[in-house]
Amino acid sequence: MPPHPTWTATLGSVVAATTLGIAALAAPAGAAATPAVAETSPAAAQPGDVERLGLEATAGFDGRFIAGTWVPVTVSLAPERLVAGVLDVDVRLENGGRLTETRPFEVAGGSRKRFRVVVPPVADLTVTVRPDGEEPVQVRPGTQQRVAGGAFLVGVLGAVPADPPAVESVATRRRAVYVSVDPEWLALSAHALDSVGTLVAHAQDLQRLPDPARRTLAAAVAGGVDLTVVADRPGPVDLGVTSPATARGEDGTLTAEPGAWVLTEADLSGPPTHRTDPAAGVGRVIAAAAPLGRGRVAVVAVPLGAPGLGRDAALWSHLLQPAADRDGATQPTTTTQMLNTSQAVLSGSDLALPTLPWLTAFLVLYVAAVGPGNALVLSRLGRRELAWVTVPAVTVAFAVGAFAASAVASPPTGVAASALTWVDGHGSELALAAVRAPRPGHHTLTLPGQGWDVVAGALREPAVLTRGGDVEVGFELEALEAGTVLAWRTGTGDPPLQVTASAGAGGVRATVRNVSDRPVDDIRLLSAGEERRIGGLEPGQQRDVEVHSRTELRPSDPWDGEHQFLGDRGPRGGPELPMSLATVLQWEILDRSPGLVWAVGSLPGQTGSPVRADGRPAGDEGSLVAVGVRPTLAGDRFLSPYTVSRAVVATAGMGGERGGPSPNALVDVESVVLRYRLPVAGDLQALVATLDEGWREPGPHGPPVAVPEVVCDDRGVCSDVELPRPVPAGPAGPGETELEVWDVRAGAWAPLADVFADGEADPARTVSPLGEVHVRAVPQDVFEFAGRGVGARLGGQR
Template sequence: MPRRIPSRVARAAIGVLAAAFVLLGALPVPVAAADAGLTIEAHALLQGHVRSGSWFAVAVDLSNSGPTVTGELRIAGGIDSRTRFGTPVELATGSRKQYLLYALPPTFGGNMTVELVSGDRQVAKATVAIALHDQTQLVVGVMAENPGRIVGELDLLPSQNGAQPTIVPLTPADLPERLQAWSALDRIVWQDEDASALTPGQLDALRGWIAGGGRLVIVGGTSGADALNAFPDELLPFRPTAVLDIDPSAVRPVLGGLPEGAAALTALSGELSRGRELASSGDRVIAADMAFGAGSVTILGFDPTTSWIAEGETWDAPLWRRMLPTRSGGTVSLTDDSTIVGAVSNLPSLALPPIGGLIVLLIGYIILIGPVNYLVLRWLDRREWAWITVPALIVVFAVGAFGFGALLRGSDVIVHEVAIVRGAPGTDQAVAQSYLGVFSPSRATFQVRVPGNALLAAPMNGDIFGSGAASSLDVLQGDPSRIRDLSVGYGSLRTVRAEAQTTGPNVEADLRLENNRIVGTVTNRSDRTLVSPALVFGASSTNLKDIGPGATAEVSLTLTNNPLNQASLSDRVVGQISWDFNGAISSEAEQRKLVRRSILDQLTYDPMTGFQSSFASDSPVLLAWGDDPVVPMEIEGVRVRRVANILYQVPVALTVGGEVTFRTDLLRSSVVEVNANFFSKDPWTISFGTGNVRLAFRPLPFDGAFTPKQVVVAMTFGGDISIPSGNPKALAEEARCDPADEGCVTPQDGLPDIEVLDVRTGEWVQFAHMQQGAAYELADAGRWVDPASGEVQVRFVNERQEGIGFQFPISISGVIR
């Protein structure tokens, strides 16, 4: 049965009630169980919404009218709540202070407890309510003076596993100042809030959140252009400078059509400075979007809650589903780290001993304890001494084996750092997500210091060598951050996860798209050499030579037409590993390659398909390697040897203009509507049951206006998702017959029928049934392609009783001016 869409009033009521429950659940909880004169209140920022495996911030308000209190605030979280996060506290008599704690949620969510401890005594405690979201659930924050108007409009699609999106009303005070604590948010809708209410730290975090993949949608309202003055120019496709009265036809390119009774409205306007125009009035831009790093910023100068727009379900304007697509990846940090944790353990000191050495030791032991021992004792005529010499030789060889193992492992304490440093174009400011493996040749307990105010925790998926009580961490946050009593077993390694601000390579790029190739230059403006760099875009990549400080590299990257036929990205960027005849790594260089492959395999792994061939980003990404540590780690009283494998990841801008064909990696698809009894979609294959599914195919962001020339589509099975070769046939417009009518035959070839949205009229046009493996052209491309965004919307219709699965290659050609 098709899914029934609730009425606008019902959705608004549900949204307001949901918002109320969220707000009630996230209110600070005062606790009476405290020393006389001391009160404590605690709440999680972002209204208590947290993401599994990601950081969140807890604000703790303390008031003390009694004697001075010195101690720590503590909260337990992370895997099995084995990590204790703390921060020092000093409260003088009569003081009121707010402290921020950063923590990881427990595996299964639930309320958490903040304790104020002085010495070994609990002075006070408070309960913190959190709402835990998995890695697929979309979370949208609404920053608005009247959030209920927008919350009620956001009828968004569920995730692939059926999790409904969560809409969270927020205020500026709910936003953390540390980027790492923004992980729960995927999208932000901003209306009428004054951006000057944001602190410099919050603005920096917002900038990093967008660069990491977040989407900011700014919409018009009642407050005017001045409310956006505090946003930096780099985050706005245009700077709103005036409010215009506009004709409703001006917003047709954004809405997809106009209903009867559409009235004039007001809109913020300005001059386009970057990105692409979505709508204009005269010579003024009223809607535009732009890419920023791996994320985007969109400004809709008009108010989408205007009554005739808000009632758009009666005419065909899935505005919010296009502006706020389902979640496809993280915005701040990794969602899984098991492969990287395994890479941390790839140290020569932890490798198995060489099989040749073991064989020599074993043969020597057999010869010495057998024939040599016998011959010597016979020569001395003291065979009865065998009761003494055999145990003695066993002890000697046991000590020798132990010494052999100790020699292989060495005597140094080693810190092996495996890190991903995410930068942004034109700056050396970056965020490091680092995994620090502490190796000890003997059993020891260390006091660890990490300067730079880093956030420290155990890995998301646990520690390979840590188990039981010994694997817990006692973290004291601050600068430096500390880990107290880090236990490391004999010849073992403990892994610590660290996230901190750092510096990365300052990269400038001048790249453009020409004839299905990315060409141009990449310049290294930093003082470090970019080792083994590669430019990656989707499933396409090209390796470059090392780029020294101030040097420029020429780029020529041919885009693949079929990502499914690509080897893994680690194979193409790093290469295969050479093993010796014993099945061990043959050299230190090969050991480093193995670690680098693990990092890329972690970043590119798609849990839905199992493929590791694509890099998720709306812009090209420069990857480069380094071997200098980025997160300092000190162990008190111990001399440490550092080993590092660092991946630098910098998104770079791409200019798209002139004649262009958008396909495969240059197109992004989003689900707009589902009216089928089941539905699933991976990056290439669409599967659904009886009913219909609506998808939007949109090119990557470009500057200028798009004049479409040709739209070619096809349907295929199996692993080929490229447009079939040969000249495409014309696809005729043809109405389908009603399956209930006598003589109506529904094709049983496992393919759906298609309808395409006519952007000129807002009507859906039915086409003749397509054949598998044939390319078809849609005549008069301008009817189907939005000139502002290049988007084409397609509805797939399945009138059979059984489910279907297929690929839908599409290419959109034209000219950008």
């Protein structure tokens, strides 16, 4: 991982560090990859201590989680007598750092108390119970046991049915593993569902959820989790979120919303109908689905595991789908990518590089005092032999003065910025904060309120997280070392920007309006790989913008523009907060995938949650705001590839780097499966695609730009040369890439050239009943998929 940012220091702190020889420590090396799906193994501790405390610790749901995701950890205590003390959940992160969440506890004898914690992607996990006046008891929930077959998790809100169907996902053939999800997790954190591909819940159970749990669930779906709701009772369907069905009839038929994808009994035995009104004469509608943000909401009329359709593998294979791939072969994880990028982002803050003028002034004064000044005084006194006393004395005086100045003039300082995002109206907040001090010691960052999911930068000592009225993260720092925190939580109020967009054969157009009472600066519109800057908007102002006029997605050089927002250099030479937070979010929600149109801007001053560094307000760098909406059809009956969401849902082969060299590229994988979801149902006439549009031309930062190398011959003579990187061979990027499309009628992969023989494909052959298209690639070297898109012609019009 990259080194910690060096922060701006005042005269006193620079002098102290220079004179006393204090330097920041390097971060530990990263950890090894974890397997794709892990199961916890039995805790390892002294049996007598564990039984006396009634201690149980489980990582994941029913002991299972997906490697590379946030992990729910449950710790329960059922002691024989009253026990009080401290509970520590210690996580060794994949970036080499450690984070310990500590909680006080008191449990009466004969009772049971559960503690729930959501931790970042783990390399190792330890739970320690420290009873007052007793020796600590430690257990280690296992995190390294692989579940064979590339399984994915299906969460069931409440209990898993006794006889659920054995399901393999469409096209990817990944086996579904059912786990129970306690409703309390929904109120705790949206990251709690990070391991779950699809969550299955009954409509009445959703109605009983408290409002915080509903908001968290909606945020999780908007972020990429699929929600499948069982509506097995006649009457209106009320989900608390956008629903693709309005009601269920007495005969079990669903009434779908206009534009929702529907699945009928006829679709289970034959090719999909893809009718504009599927309920008319094509059989009973038993499922309906519609997108919500980057996820999907589906309603099904039969309970999971019930006799008949409840155990029909064909039905549930369409409804139970894996989330975007987090396989352990694709390292580092999204969370680590974001944390690493945040270190670079902080280099542009007010606490950036040491102020060289102050350091120069100090050195000049010191040299002048210890040299000419000292010599002049001693020569006038006629006592030059005292130089052996005065030179050390001057040095000590400067050192003591510098240390005193740093103590008085350089208290610990902090910086903070936030990113507020809304996806289809559902908001979340990302806070970036850091603290540094001129002297070694204990320092803290305090995030206001509760509900934060926290990850900390790697240091030699673990960061310690405590939850009370606020969330506090403590660090043991060396001089000038930075303690860094990334924290997420759901719920951010109303967005300051209102965005409407439409897409069709003429491109993407949008209207952005400032609906807040504050100006929004530096607004940009993003649609997949396209960007349009429109400047600032005062309250009440709006702007109509043509984002672009393209009908196909734009390919991109994987090495070019990896950190596009880092190219915006401020007066200090570094990337400027808060807009540079878009670089952090590019590894998550702002990865420039198609499906959503984004308006991104900045709000100066305090907008997000105020952060404190060692009890003092941290310097606020403002907030980035990002509002994402799904564009509507432009009216020309063309379903633009810019409206069709895309996700990597399966990878095979070790050595891959998801997100490296860019969020829309993979390196050294044997095969990749891309899943496309058409946003609205209709009378599909033909599928159109630019699936073979990979990266063609080298950019300024990638092949075949010359790369400096040092070459040595057999005689040991070395010289600097420039070795060009290989030129891409063909439209698929570096090397040749084989592309296949899932044939829904044959249930097998078919070559792209056969499916799109005349440039268009038959929807009955390529589109599943719920609007999904799967594409498999067998790449060589780098597989860049930014330009690979899918669209459709509707209603017979071109």
